Amino acid sequence: MTSIWKSIPDHITTICHELLHLQFIHYWKDEISEKIGEEKFEDLKEAITFLLNEKEFDDIILIDDQGYPNHQELRRQLSELWRKNRNFQELIDTGIKMLS
Numbered sequence: 001m002t003s004i005w006k007s008i009p010d011h012i013t014t015i016c017h018e019l020l021h022l023q024f025i026h027y028w029k030d031e032i033s034e035k036i037g038e039e040k041f042e043d044l045k046e047a048i049t050f051l052l053n054e055k056e057f058d059d060i061i062l063i064d065d066q067g068y069p070n071h072q073e074l075r076r077q078l079s080e081l082w083r084k085n086r087n088f089q090e091l092i093d094t095g096i097k098m099l100s
Helices: 008-036 038-053 069-085 088-099
Strands: none
Touching: 008 038, 008 088, 038 069, 038 088, 069 088
16 A cells, blocks of 8 residues: 555555556456465465565565565465576466465
C-alpha cells in the first residue's frame, strides 16, 4: 500500500509489486487457478513478488519488497530455486506443486 508519507523508492517498489501482479494475472491466472484453485493462485501471486528483490530489478527497486508474513516461507523456497537456474517456467511449476 502506498501513502503520502512514504518515500519515492517505497512508491516505486509498490508500483512494481502491483504491476507484477497484473502481469501474473494476465498470463497465468486461468492455467494456475484450474490446477490449484483461486485461493492458492492468490498465494502464489503474492509470493512471486520476491522476484522484485532479485538482481534483475536492481536498477529499479531501491527498497526490498517484503511480502506478507504468511507467504515468507514460500517466497524463501521459490527464491532459492530461482537463484539456482533463473527458469521462470520451472519456478511456476514448482510453486504449483508446492501449493497442491
